[in-house]
Amino acid sequence: MNSFSKPTFGAHARWFIGTILITTVLVGCASNDRVVLPSQGATLTVPSRSPEPPPSTTPGQQAAIIEAYEAYWKIGMRSSQVPLAQARKMLRPYTTPEFLKHVLDGLQRQHEKGQVVTGAVKTNVIDVTVKGGTARVTDCQDTTGVIVTDAASGRAVSGSRGEPRAHVQADLAQGTDRRWRIYQVIVLERPCTVSPS
Numbered sequence: 001m002n003s004f005s006k007p008t009f010g011a012h013a014r015w016f017i018g019t020i021l022i023t024t025v026l027v028g029c030a031s032n033d034r035v036v037l038p039s040q041g042a043t044l045t046v047p048s049r050s051p052e053p054p055p056s057t058t059p060g061q062q063a064a065i066i067e068a069y070e071a072y073w074k075i076g077m078r079s080s081q082v083p084l085a086q087a088r089k090m091l092r093p094y095t096t097p098e099f100l101k102h103v104l105d106g107l108q109r110q111h112e113k114g115q116v117v118t119g120a121v122k123t124n125v126i127d128v129t130v131k132g133g134t135a136r137v138t139d140c141q142d143t144t145g146v147i148v149t150d151a152a153s154g155r156a157v158s159g160s161r162g163e164p165r166a167h168v169q170a171d172l173a174q175g176t177d178r179r180w181r182i183y184q185v186i187v188l189e190r191p192c193t194v195s196p197s
Contacts, residue, residue, distance in 0.1 A: 061135070062128045068094060068180035069137045069170055073121045076103070077146070080117035084108060096173060096183040115157060119146040124194045133174045140192035141166040167192035 072094040079087035087107055091100055110117070122142035129136050143162025149155060167188040172180045 061130050065128050065130070065135045065137060065172060065180050066125055068172060069125070069139070069182070070123050072170075072182050073123055073141075077117060077120055079103075080107060080110065084111070093179065094181060096181050099181075099183045099185075114151045115148050116151045117146060117148050119162070121146060121162075126192065126194065135172045135174070135180065137170045137172065138192075139166075139168045139170070140194045141168055165192050165194075 072091075075090050075094060079090050082090070084104055084107060088100065088104060091103060095103060122145065124140045124142065125137055126140050127136075127138040142164050143166050144164050146162040148157040148160035150157060167190060169186045169188060170182050171184040171186075173183050174180050
């Protein structure tokens with residue numbers, strides 16, 4: 001079973017990602033069991049703990065995985081600003097059903113607080129690995145363009161601005177429809193760096 005801890009408010013990326021689009025920060029997993037997650041039109045089998053992927057992928061696989069990962073963040077940011085039913089439709093193509101439920105729970109809590117997230121997450125993918133039908137994306141996100149605001153006043157929530165280096169890992173599963181969907185996102189405590197391009 002997964003073990004979770006609450007994100008700290010002081011580190012904005014962990015607070016924002018942890019409470020809205022991820023809802024939890026994973027700190028450990030003790031089970032080796034596999035879980036079958038049903039999906040509309042696709043069957044996904046994902047491990048209940050993070051896979052230990054091999055060190056390489058094909059360029060075609062890598063491009064498809066990165067595309068799915070980046071689309072999740074783009075759509076996820078917009079989903080904060082719409083009713084939950086619409087957010088569900090927007091996010092469904094990019095998440096497994098179980099992960100979608102966690103994200104929607106986080107969005108519900110955000111709506112109850114009267115808060116809206118605006119801006120954009122800039123992804124800086126630093127690694128993609130694949131093991132069978134699962135993949136792991138490691139990212140050094142720039143969330144300085146993200147801000148949480150009070151929906152009524154439009155004022156920024158204190159301490160809610162992003163940070164330039166948020167170290168994130170996302171695990172994805174490929175369905176029978178060949179689409180990659182996120183089933184877990186982990187915010188890592190250790191720092192990350194982006195290679196100069």
